[in-house]
Amino acid sequence: MTATTVTAPAPSARRVLRRAKRRNTALGLLAWAAGLVFCLPALWMLLTSLHAESDAATNPPSLFAPLTLDGYRAFFGADTGVTPWPPLLNSLGASFFSTVLVLLLALPAAYALSIRRVRKWTDVMFFFLSTKMLPVVAGLLPVYLFAKNAGMLDNIWLLVLLYTSMNLPIAVWMMQSFLADVPVSVIEAAQVDGARLPTVLARVVAPMAAPGIAATALICFIFSWNELLFARVLTGVVAQTAPVFLTGFVTSQGLFLAQLCAASVVVSLPVLAAGYAAQDKLVQGLSLGAVK
């Protein structure tokens, strides 16, 4: 914008504008600095995982040491033959099946709470929410005793049930808000054509709310994947999950920093991928649907 145009701002206004611009740049740089500071430990983990053990644990840190995949090779059992595949597959199985179960239970419930509403639906919503606020430790002992007597210790199916109960309230809340956005006229049209509830849910509601359902599934998956306390108490050798494996990893093999960082990266990778994909929905899930 040149000073010769009629609409140019008066000099003083231009100065104000320039100062505001400079301030914006400064704050932008500050935001970048904050972002880098917060990400630094994670980047450090990644860098360390790519160093040789001898370069990983040095003081001062060896930033420019040659990169290698030895940490990852060691984690996957190249030297010891102890592979992390069973715990990773256990985590995958427990998270996947509990997510499926959550969706199967939450979708009809959300339908009853948003489209064909039951009476006092808000009370029901708050009942679901209140179970989420019950501390996990308060019910752990009876679950442990039950599992012990029923011979269900060290069994991923028990984790599947518990993870389902842990995620169900969040899923109901999130899905309720997603299903509320599905136009009722479409659903009614399907019902007029003679479709029954399961058909309506599967053929009409689910496809229309698909993005929301996908986000809900991702969040349930992340929470199950991250869970430590249940898994630690209720599993042993066979059904050990990835987080439990990680905690035992340090003590059983001594400390190999590069390998530990490689392990942390590998275990976090699915969550990072899912989390970046569902950033906004993640808050919505964690804040129990209260923030859209």
Add this chain to the structure above:
Amino acid sequence: MTTAVGTTPQSPPRPPTPTPARRTGPRAWATRAPLLPALVFLIVVTQLPFVATLVISLFDWNSLNPDKRAFNGLDNYAAVFTDAALRDSVLTTILLTAGVVIATVVIGLALALLLDRTFFGRGIVRTLLITPFLIVPVSAALLWKHALYNPEYGLLNGALSWVGELFGDTTPSQPDWIADMPLLAVIAALVWQWTPFMMLILLAGLQSRPAEVVEAARLDGASAWQTFRYLTLPHLRRYLELGVLLGAVYIVQNFDAVFTITAGGLGTANLPYTIYQTFYQAHEYGLASAAGVVVVIGTIIIATFALRTVSSLFSEEANRA
């Protein structure tokens, strides 16, 4: 826990399905049926164990000595409140929760304000900032313990060495972070992990702020501070409350960080960790259950406020619909 029911908003009229008149008979059941599997499942898997915990908390029951199991009324509760270790873990839980929540809200608010403007690479910065939250909690705790806090080769002391060298100091101080400040070490790791969550909630709040009002205030000559103090902060109140209360509910229950970073040692055992230890290692089933019930009561107090906050946000939402 149905404490919030009294404050529950009325169901708003929804044009296509008007608030149903009292339905009875098969039709009402047809409406309720889809809800039942989820409800029954939750009651069986979460409420029944809690009732069992309540019952066990009234017994003197050590699994190593099962013959001695006997009803002893409220003795376990008396023990919870008189046992020095348990009392300490109550205090630790409060310090840990309050410390983490206050720090994350303050830093999260600052970050949210920084991100609530357009600048080059905002999307990238946002992605960088949420990364701590997406590291598996156990991995994050291990990372802090071994790669950052380690006194011999951790990044923190490594950075001190660098800075020392820069100023010609060949023997800079090399604190043993976890041994010297155990609780602070756990708090710092949790703050790092939970700040993104607060930031995202507050950012959602900032972005729901009506732009015209802010613009009008600016035109009326309000300074940045005045706009923040009299417009932004009141608008954010609900979101701040929500962040604080949900943060508190999540952090009170924290187990991963305490278990991994200090294994509850050095005065960092919070209630979840202590309960875990009481029943998993000491096999004191009755005592552990009583402590569990105490945590539930504490959480109900926090959660009542949390539910009320969520409820008020929710009723706004419902009224808008």
